[in-house]
Amino acid sequence: MISQLLDIVTSAAILYAIAVGLLLVFGVLKIINFAHGGLMTLGGYAALVTTQFGLNPWLAIPAAALVGAVVGMVIERVVVRPLYVRPLDAILATWGLGIIIGQLITIGFGRGVQFVQSPLSGTLEILGEGYSQYRLVLVLIAAALGLALSLLLHGTRLGLDTRAVIMNEDLARGLGINSTLVRFITFAIGSGLAAVAGALITPLSSVDPNMGVPWLVNAFMLVLVSGASLVSLLVACLVLGGAQVLISSLVSPVLGGITIAVLAAIILRVRPAGFARG
Amino acid sequence: MTDAPMVDAPMVDALAIRDMSAGYGEAIVLRNLSLRVPRTDIVAVLGKNGMGKSTLLKSIMGYLPKATGAIALDGHDVTQVPPHRMARRGVSYIAQEKALFQDLTVEENIRLALARGSDRAAAMATVERCFPFLLKRLRQQAGTLSGGEQKMLLVARALAVRARLLLIDEITEGLQPSVVTTLAQVIRDERARFGTTILLIEQNIGFALEVADRYAVLDRGEIVDGGPTAGATARVAGYLSV
Numbered sequence: 001m002i003s004q005l006l007d008i009v010t011s012a013a014i015l016y017a018i019a020v021g022l023l024l025v026f027g028v029l030k031i032i033n034f035a036h037g038g039l040m041t042l043g044g045y046a047a048l049v050t051t052q053f054g055l056n057p058w059l060a061i062p063a064a065a066l067v068g069a070v071v072g073m074v075i076e077r078v079v080v081r082p083l084y085v086r087p088l089d090a091i092l093a094t095w096g097l098g099i100i101i102g103q104l105i106t107i108g109f110g111r112g113v114q115f116v117q118s119p120l121s122g123t124l125e126i127l128g129e130g131y132s133q134y135r136l137v138l139v140l141i142a143a144a145l146g147l148a149l150s151l152l153l154h155g156t157r158l159g160l161d162t163r164a165v166i167m168n169e170d171l172a173r174g175l176g177i178n179s180t181l182v183r184f185i186t187f188a189i190g191s192g193l194a195a196v197a198g199a200l201i202t203p204l205s206s207v208d209p210n211m212g213v214p215w216l217v218n219a220f221m222l223v224l225v226s227g228a229s230l231v232s233l234l235v236a237c238l239v240l241g242g243a244q245v246l247i248s249s250l251v252s253p254v255l256g257g258i259t260i261a262v263l264a265a266i267i268l269r270v271r272p273a274g275f276a277r278g
Numbered sequence: 279m280t281d282a283p284m285v286d287a288p289m290v291d292a293l294a295i296r297d298m299s300a301g302y303g304e305a306i307v308l309r310n311l312s313l314r315v316p317r318t319d320i321v322a323v324l325g326k327n328g329m330g331k332s333t334l335l336k337s338i339m340g341y342l343p344k345a346t347g348a349i350a351l352d353g354h355d356v357t358q359v360p361p362h363r364m365a366r367r368g369v370s371y372i373a374q375e376k377a378l379f380q381d382l383t384v385e386e387n388i389r390l391a392l393a394r395g396s397d398r399a400a401a402m403a404t405v406e407r408c409f410p411f412l413l414k415r416l417r418q419q420a421g422t423l424s425g426g427e428q429k430m431l432l433v434a435r436a437l438a439v440r441a442r443l444l445l446i447d448e449i450t451e452g453l454q455p456s457v458v459t460t461l462a463q464v465i466r467d468e469r470a471r472f473g474t475t476i477l478l479i480e481q482n483i484g485f486a487l488e489v490a491d492r493y494a495v496l497d498r499g500e501i502v503d504g505g506p507t508a509g510a511t512a513r514v515a516g517y518l519s520v
Contacts, residue, residue: 163379164379179362
């Protein structure tokens with residue numbers, strides 16, 4: 001029971017870490033960045049390279065953030081910005097970019113599955129049951145990411161500008177806010193967060209050129225049911241992630257794999273605003 | 279027509295529009311429109327619904343592309359300048375609809391209009407002088423203010439940035455007469471205090487002619503009349519009657 005509860009919490013935390021960058025980009029740019037999976041993969045390989053160089057495995061997180069943010073800046077400037085007025089084309093372009101990133105990684109690192117050293121091993125005793133320390137730390141990291149993003153959005157001028165662009169971009173522009181710059185910074189932060197998420201999940205599974213793709217679908221559905229709210233994303237991750245854990249463990253792992261997508265579709269059918277207000 | 283606040287002028291105007299055609303994509307709404315707004319003047323553009331009044335302000339502010347013509351702000355060409363740069367050049371625009379961030383607080387709505395590093399204390403002093411009640415509502419969500427209070431917040435926000443040019447789109451629509459009177463007083467006082475140039479769009483002839491120094495009548499995308507507002511009520515009413 002305790003173990004299952006912790007599985008729900010840690011799975012929700014992992015999903016939150018993966019989806020939060022996608023949510024940020026969706027909120028500001030009004031597009032789903034389908035390169036998010038590719039950027040996660042980049043983060044995974046940043047973690048791999050970090051540990052292969054014999055560096056402290058925790059350094060994989062800032063390394064991934066840096067790689068993701070820089071690549072995100074290039075993508076926004078070269079691919080996404082010229083397509084602002086054609087959002088559907090922008091979405092398709094990011095999808096293609098995800099494929100390109102995967103292929104470039106294949107060229108550089110090969111198709112094979114590789115493993116990354118976990119920065120934290122062993123278990124922690126909780127109410128008589130041992131549980132992975134790393135998964136527990138992931139909850140703290142996901143909470144820290146959410147808190148940092150919340151502070152950025154609600155405690156800084158950049159955050160105020162960003163919220164204004166999310167709510168009404170035309171009005172924000174009329175007040176002197178450079179929405180193009182806000183979009184650029186947001187895409188870079190969102191891409192950095194995607195890569196960090198990739199680095200965080202690698203010790204739990206493995207690294208391969210398509211490692212981000214399976215996560216992308218779930219993250220996409222979670223963002224759709226969350227609107228553009230960090231709080232509703234947290235609720236969505238807990239509810240849908242929890243359902244995924246329960247169905248995987250009690251019914252079938254195969255059904256668990258499609259739980260988030262199916263539940264999100266049902267929620268959006270019943271309540272188009274999903275977990276968001278309104 | 280001869281006395282209209284438009285066409286060429288030897289002095290540099292706060293705003294000068296020359297032969298501008300603009301609209302939405304292929305649909306041209308404004309046709310070869312020329313208009314000048316001298317510094318510190320208040321000019322009211324009047325016209326029936328659908329004549330292009332809001333389109334005029336959106337075009338000036340940089341929201342809409344111009345098919346032809348040019349716009350100058352204090353003698354500098356701003357024809358292709360985007361909205362955020364217009365705002366940074368000292369143009370404040372009060373749109374007719376969705377002009378507030380409803381989910382943000384009163385304070386956040388004001389702060390958004392202030393450039394980084396600008397004098398926040400002076401801005402708040404302006405807000406206090408114009409609409410003191412807003413200072414007690416700074417942490418209230420803008421969307422929870424009444425309609426009249428929201429309009430006052432819009433004006434307060436525009437005045438707080440100490441704009442060179444203020445563009446106001448039908449601020450009186452749906453307001454009680456007492457609120458209209460308050461707004462007229464504030465706008466006149468702030469112009470007298472800081473010399474702010476104002477271009478306002480109105481259907482409320484009484485308000486427009488009371489506040490403005492000059493008027494222009496817009497009909498089917500063209501300026502068809504204009505002149506000083508003094509004694510112009512009957513003439514303007516003739517254009518706006520059905």
